[in-house]
Amino acid sequence: MPPEQSDAPRPADFRIVDLFAGPGGLDIAAHALGVRSTGVEWDMGAIATRTRAGLSTVPKDVLECGPDQFPEANVLAGGPPCQTFTVAGHGAGRKALDTVLQFVQRLADREKWASIETDLVELDPRTRLVLQPLRWALKAIDELEPYEAIVLEQVPAVLPVWNAYARVLRNEGYETDHGVLHTEEFGVPQTRRRAVLVARRGARRVRLPEATHHRYRRGEQSSHDDLTLGESLVEPWVTMEQALPHRTGPFTVISNYGTGGVAENRGRRHSHQPSATVTGKVSRNRVVAPDGTDLPRFTFAEAGLLQTFPAAYPWSGTDVSQQIGNAVPPRLGMHIISAALGLGRPTDAALKRLASWTPPT
Ligand SMILES: C[S@@+](CC[C@H](N)C(=O)[O-])C[C@H]1O[C@@H](n2cnc3c(N)ncnc32)[C@H](O)[C@@H]1O
Numbered sequence: 001m002p003p004e005q006s007d008a009p010r011p012a013d014f015r016i017v018d019l020f021a022g023p024g025g026l027d028i029a030a031h032a033l034g035v036r037s038t039g040v041e042w043d044m045g046a047i048a049t050r051t052r053a054g055l056s057t058v059p060k061d062v063l064e065c066g067p068d069q070f071p072e073a074n075v076l077a078g079g080p081p082c083q084t085f086t087v088a089g090h091g092a093g094r095k096a097l098d099t100v101l102q103f104v105q106r107l108a109d110r111e112k113w114a115s116i117e118t119d120l121v122e123l124d125p126r127t128r129l130v131l132q133p134l135r136w137a138l139k140a141i142d143e144l145e146p147y148e149a150i151v152l153e154q155v156p157a158v159l160p161v162w163n164a165y166a167r168v169l170r171n172e173g174y175e176t177d178h179g180v181l182h183t184e185e186f187g188v189p190q191t192r193r194r195a196v197l198v199a200r201r202g203a204r205r206v207r208l209p210e211a212t213h214h215r216y217r218r219g220e221q222s223s224h225d226d227l228t229l230g231e232s233l234v235e236p237w238v239t240m241e242q243a244l245p246h247r248t249g250p251f252t253v254i255s256n257y258g259t260g261g262v263a264e265n266r267g268r269r270h271s272h273q274p275s276a277t278v279t280g281k282v283s284r285n286r287v288v289a290p291d292g293t294d295l296p297r298f299t300f301a302e303a304g305l306l307q308t309f310p311a312a313y314p315w316s317g318t319d320v321s322q323q324i325g326n327a328v329p330p331r332l333g334m335h336i337i338s339a340a341l342g343l344g345r346p347t348d349a350a351l352k353r354l355a356s357w358t359p360p361t
Pocket residue numbers: 019020021022023024025026027040041042043046060061062063078079080081129326327328329
């Protein structure tokens with residue numbers, strides 16, 4: 001009897017075009033899963049890192065490209081920068097959000113991009129970029145082949161935009177899911193919240209990935225042992241000392257920022273906890289021993305490890321801290337991409353492939 005043909009999707013069936021690709025958090029995640037990807041990125045520092053990591057890159061402005069230049073891509077991914085929304089709910093942020101939602105509708109109504117573009121001047125140039133993935137997705141539907149899957153991520157304040165995207169994509173034949181994910185729930189030794197949208201065309205069902213690890217609660221000193229969450233078993237959250245085993249002895253990281261704008265109120269995380277969110281200012285955080293003496297600050301490699309980049313990731317170019325802080329933690333990226341493509345939960349072998357990755361010689 002001939003071997004049974006499975007129509008389950010395989011990593012090799014997909015090719016991603018990753019907009020605003022940064023140093024490659026999503027691309028290295030795709031690579032570990034066996035999915036090919038090409039990033040569009042204009043920052044010379046991020047391009048330097050990507051080049052040394054051997055990641056395929058088109059070094060261009062996303063605004064000057066379109067899906068027709070990537071005919072082999074059947075998956076659209078992106079993390080557009082949109083700092084303005086972090087103040088959503090107040091004045092300028094709220095206003096920008098409402099305006100962006102109107103533009104989403106105009107795109108969905110197939111108003112000509114040229115006339116939308118003229119009106120976009122009312123938005124801050126970086127805020128406008130959040131419309132690009134939808135422009136690409138609709139252009140592919142109208143003029144080329146629709147993307148089979150779409151993966152988007154950004155800060156939690158962007159969730160209302162993903163909500164509007166989901167409505168439009170569902171009308172275009174996609175099944176979607178979106179929400180805020182907590183990175184430590186996916187084995188990342190860091191607390192960070194990201195608004196994620198996954199969509200697949202023609203699928204019966206697509207769901208955000210399920211947590212594999214316990215959620216960190218503020219001030220918690222130790223994770224519970226294996227817990228059951230619904231039907232599945234979740235592992236304890238991963239600590240900084242597990243991620244950085246070469247740092248011998250306990251330490252405390254004191255944030256460069258004061259919580260709530262109060263300089264004295266600097267956040268602290270201990271080595272037996274997950275790291276606080278790794279930002280572009282990660283190299284300014286103090287690392288201190290239990291007796292208060294200063295220890296060496298985090299190197300780029302260590303900050304990268306807290307983001308789940310491989311230890312050997314070849315950070316290069318300018319403003320590396322910002323590159324690291326901008327990135328999607330690759331381990332979270334693996335879960336998100338797998339969920340969007342219907343590949344099932346990443347295997348232990350694939351997760352190990354990520355951790356032990358080395359750059360091409
Ligand atoms: C939030 S980061 C994305 C990180 C990426 N998803 C990752 O996982 O590493 C946004 C990136 O968009 C890039 N960018 C901003 N505007 C751009 C544009 N118009 N064209 C191309 N890249 C742009 C920035 O340089 C930055 O690296």
